[in-house]
Amino acid sequence: xxxxxxxxxxxxxxxxxxxxxxxxxxxxxxxxxxxxxxxxxxxxxxxxxxxxxxxxxxxxxxxxxxxxxxxxxxxxxxxxxxxxxxxxxxxxxxxxxxxxxxxxxxxxxxxx
Amino acid sequence: xxxxxxxxxxxxxxxxxxxxxxxxxxxxxxxxxxxxxxxxxxxxxxxxxxxxxxxxxxxxxxxxxxxxxxxxxxxxxxxxxxxxxxxxxxxxxxxxxxxxxxxxxxxxxxxxxxxx
Numbered sequence: 001x002x003x004x005x006x007x008x009x010x011x012x013x014x015x016x017x018x019x020x021x022x023x024x025x026x027x028x029x030x031x032x033x034x035x036x037x038x039x040x041x042x043x044x045x046x047x048x049x050x051x052x053x054x055x056x057x058x059x060x061x062x063x064x065x066x067x068x069x070x071x072x073x074x075x076x077x078x079x080x081x082x083x084x085x086x087x088x089x090x091x092x093x094x095x096x097x098x099x100x101x102x103x104x105x106x107x108x109x110x111x112x
Numbered sequence: 113x114x115x116x117x118x119x120x121x122x123x124x125x126x127x128x129x130x131x132x133x134x135x136x137x138x139x140x141x142x143x144x145x146x147x148x149x150x151x152x153x154x155x156x157x158x159x160x161x162x163x164x165x166x167x168x169x170x171x172x173x174x175x176x177x178x179x180x181x182x183x184x185x186x187x188x189x190x191x192x193x194x195x196x197x198x199x200x201x202x203x204x205x206x207x208x209x210x211x212x213x214x215x216x217x218x219x220x221x222x223x224x225x226x227x228x
Binding site for chain 2: 045
């Protein structure tokens, strides 16, 4: 069945450091891929998405590229800020129902 | 539009009681999803509706759980005879699927259930 695996956290970085959060997936066909973010005390927000191979999703300085050959969708940001501290979830959508299958989440902590 | 709303935001109940949660989706969205999120985990799919039809239920949804979307607008999720293992955040999301094209899901703030 479909599944998503993402790196365990917490990821602890200093402000302005480079961020990578790894995500790999197993799926039948070519699902859409997503990164959602959950800030403390808030609901899930869509951060970025990619709908086909080699697409790059980007938003707020974050980027992720849909890599079919490595079944990966790693999240990157060149220079993190304290305000980026949150839990990040990688997800894929089922081709027929669009239901989302999430990874377990990676907590990012950015210190000044 | 104010986005997806859920009510209540928090619910504390005693084991064995019934609880009901409500979700109001974004008004033009025809799909509505329920997920459950436990501490330290990602959300897990429970069920979804297209308009008023419930099209899929997860095996996580035991017979104590029932969901409805009577007029294709708001939805309710009821848990009967609650157990401590039901303690979780219950998330609702809505989206559109039109002419075979899907659009992203927007999530509500969730209802946090604590069963004592």
